Amino acid sequence: MSAELNVQRLLDFFEKNARFPLGPEDVARHLGVGRRDRKRLRALLDDLVERGALVQLKGGRFALPRKVNLVTGTLSMHRDGYGFVSSGAGEGKDIFIPARFAREAMHGDQVVVRVERGLRGDKPEGRIVRVVGRAHQTVVGRFEQSRKFAYVVPSDPRLGQDVYIPRNARGKARSGQIVVARLDAFPSKNRNPEGTVIEVLGEAGDPEVEVLTIIHQHGLPHRFPAEVLVAASEIPELVLPEELTGREDLRELLTVTIDGETAKDFDDAVAVRDEGQGRIRLWVSIADVGHYVREGDLIDREAYLRGTSVYFPGRCIPMLPERLSNGICSLNPNVERLALTAEMLFDRDGVRLESRFYPAVIRSRARLTYTQVRAMIETGDEAEIARHADIHPHLLVMKTLAERLRARRHARGSIDFDLPEAEIILDLQGNIEDIVRGERYFAHRLIEEFMLAANEAVASFLGEREVPLLYRVHEPPSPEKIQQFQELLKHFNLSLPVHQGQVRPRDLQKLLEEVAGRPEERMINQVMLRAMKQACYSPENVGHFGLAADNYCHFTSPIRRYPDLVVHRVLRRALGKKGVSDKEKQRLAAILPEMGELTSARERRAMEAERDIVALKKCQFMERHLGETFAGIVSGVQAYGFFVELQEFFVEGLVRVSSLGDDFYHFEEERHRLIGEYSRRVFQIGDEVRVRVEHVDLERRQIDFVLTDLRPPSSAN
Known part of the structure; x- marks a missing residue:
């Protein structure tokens, strides 16, 4: 077979030259493939069929x-049995799959449709004709047994079938x-999936079991293989003298770490x-994880499998064994640590004048918290200030530089969604004391500005030398999404300029500033x-839209993110x-595409798990x-009800339309609101309401509220 013939050439051939479905012999003839290579x-x-590309x-013909x-x-x-498959052809092109056509597939599977x-307005409808990749090899759920049979009810309601x-x-x-x-047998048209119990996690309702679920x-x-722990135990706990060769000595430089209280x-x-x-x-200075974790070794393969550390309230599932993540790789105070350092010089306007990168040895002078700073x-x-008299002047210089960097980033159009996150306060026994913003x-x-500056500097340095790397990219929003957003803005006499079909981050940032303090601010931010x-x-470096950055990568967290280690x-x-x-x-060009896909998927998995545990x-x-x-x-407002965020606790619940018995409420999608047919009462983002906690569903992670000021319906005339 010709050395030039590969997967990409095959796909290009089917894209440009195959005018009808072709069999293997047809493909071989068109591409000049000899019999030895058939x-x-x-x-x-x-x-390619297994991957769904053909x-x-x-x-036996292919297309x-x-x-x-x-x-x-x-x-x-969806938990109600129907589903959607993204066509990859742009926003709003998802294929609706009725429940009767989804029996042989499970949530997350790669399918051919x-x-x-299109019976749902302009949304296409289809049926699954083949499952090309299974997302689940195991299912976690509640075991139920009767005299005649037993089954497991999946904890994830989207899996649907017992x-x-x-x-x-x-x-x-x-x-x-x-x-x-x-899972020993996957679902078919007439049969549920079949399986074997391989682990009992414990009793339903046990908080620890819920986390394990x-x-x-x-x-x-969540458990490191024994051989990985053994490999980690063989790494020295202290920096050895011979490891300092070829490193710049920054031990006398006043260096500090600034992190959260529980880090x-x-x-x-x-x-x-x-x-x-x-x-x-x-x-x-960033922990030199690569010095201890060599490409392809046991620890590295496990780190790649995990992709990222996962953070739950009160616990962490680390990417690296704790001997490394909390030990020799962690830049703990008053001990020597190996680092990879980005040294940068900035002028009074926050413009980077110089940048230099090198392996170093450091000794952090203090472990500071955000609260202390x-x-x-x-x-x-x-x-x-008195407790840190030697550090305080340096912090003031840091503050000045951070303000300059922030102002410069803001001027170029970087978008700042300063969105709050829930902080779950636990007592010494691990029980929830409070949930706050x-x-x-x-x-x-x-710290964020300094990390952004280092990430950009590294990406620019490697990009200028045309060295393949994993960029952190953020594509612009689709024209369809922007058009929908513009329709909403019209209702508030707001506009958003579009240039050659694209919106600029600078204009989005200006819009956020324009609505700051207005009643519709929350809605505009969320939409x-x-x-x-x-x-x-x-x-592929397509830039980072949200940061308005042409070159950006992740360099600053190799302990907890595999792309940074790369x-x-x-x-x-x-x-x-x-x-x-x-x-x-x-070699890098060949391995990085798959690495980017996998680490992005691992990141999404971690985010979903973190959201689930918080919920x-x-x-x-x-x-x-x-x-x-x-x-x-x-x-938030949807056709089925509206979400309410409590003021006392940073918790959100749903007020269902079905609980609003004083009127018929209709959803105005373009204005993101519900409006009563007769009373004309409106519920939209930002409205203040009083609610009662009506129901909590732990299995579905749902909290239901009801309005306390709902007016009783008047009698019909």
């Missing part, structure tokens, strides 16, 4: 899915317990020096955020005497407040 060609075709039709009215994509199921008709458990596959599970079942539900690796792994340390004439030099540079706490101080923004695409990792390795090679060879560039904790907390009344603000 078997290899067939393997490539079968691989479909195999009757008679691109879209050319035969088929679509491949990921199935997203035949588009048949898993049948044969008599000899039940292990020691008892009715009502939460178990993990291995979410961990298993999302497939999070245990410290990726980054910072230092500054005022060099006069408005110039400030910044050192961002706030006390010193914002509130002027004299006692705190997380505070963000300037100390948070200070704008939903219009945005999700950032991801990719070797960037460290690439940077170290680029800093070598010979730079990055052409052969190495080719569970909120439900457990609000169970104690059933029947109580609270003041709240409408935070």
Whole structure:
């Protein structure tokens, strides 16, 4: 077979030259493939079918899915049995899958769909014709047993179908317990999936079991294999003298870490020096994880599998064994640590004049918290300043530099969604004491600005040298989403300019400033955020729209993000005497696309698990407040009801339309509001209401409220 023939050439051939479905012999003839290589060609075709890039039709012929009215994509199921498959052809093009056509697939599966008709307005409808990739090998749920049969009810309601458990596959599970079942047979048109109980997590309702349920539900690796722990135990706990060779000595530089109160792994340390004439030099030293975790070793393979650390209230599922993440790789105070340092010089306008990168050895002078830094540079706490008298002047220089960097980023159009997050306060026993809106101080923004500056500097350095790397990219929102957003803005006499079909981040930031303090501010912020695409990792540098940055990567958190570790390795090679060879560039170009896809998927998985655990904790907390009344603000509106965020606790619940018995309420989608048919009463984002906690569903992670000021319906005339 020609060396030039590969997967990409096959796809290009089907895209440009295949005017009808072709069999393997037809493809071989068109591409000049000899008989010796026909078997290899067939393997490539079968691989493309497995991936959903091609479909195999009757008679063994192949074609691109879209050319035969088929679509491949990921199935997203709804708990009511129907689902959607994204066609990948742009926003608003999801294929609706009726429940009767989804029986053989499960939520998250990669499927091939035949588009048949559109009975839902302008939304196409289809049926699943083939499952090309299974998302689940196990299911976690509640075990139920009767005299004749047993089954597992999945904890994730989107999985829908109960898993049948044969008599000899039940292990020691008892009715009502939460178990993990291995899937031995997937669902078919007439049969539920079948499985074997492989682990009993414990009793339903146990808080620890609930956490384990979410961990298993999302497939999070939460135990390190024994051989990985052994490999970690062999790494020295202290920096050895011979490891200092070839490193710049920054141990005398006044360097500090600034993190949250509960942080245990410290990726980054910072230092500054005022060099006069408005110039400030910044050192961002990042844990040199790559020195200890070598590409392809046991620890590295496990880290790649995990992709990221996952943070739950009161616990962490780390990417690296704790001996590394909290030990030798963590930039703990008053001990020598190896780092990869970005040294940058900025002028009085926050413009980067110089940047230099090198391996270093540092000794952090102090482990500071955001609260301590706030006390010193914002509130002027004299006692705190006195305790850190040697550090305080450096913090003031840091504050000046951070303000300049922030102002410059703002001027270029970077969008700042300063969205609050829930902070769950636990007591010493791990029980929930309170749920509050997380505070963000300037100390948070200070570190954020320094990390952004280092990330941009590294991306620019490697980009200028045309070295392949994983960029952190954020594509512009789709024209369809922006058009919908513009329709909403018209109702508030607001406008958003569009240039050649695209919106600029600068104009979105100006809009946020324009609505600041207005009643519709919350709504505009939320709808704008939903219009945005999700950032991801990719070797293709398309820029970062939200940051208005042409070059951006993640460099600053290699303890907890695998892409940062990849960037460290690439940077170290680029800093070598010979730079990055052409052969190495080719190798990176070959492996980075898949690496970007996998680490982006792992990031999404972690985010979903973190959201689920926070939702569970909120439900457990609000169970104690059933029947109580609270003041709240409408935070979102849908056709089925509106969400209310409580003012006392940072918790959100749903007021269902079905509970509004004083009128017929209709959803005005373009204005994001519900309006009464007769009373003309309106519910929209930002409205103040009083609600009573009516019901909490732990299994579905839902909190239901009812209005307390609902007017009784008047009698019909």
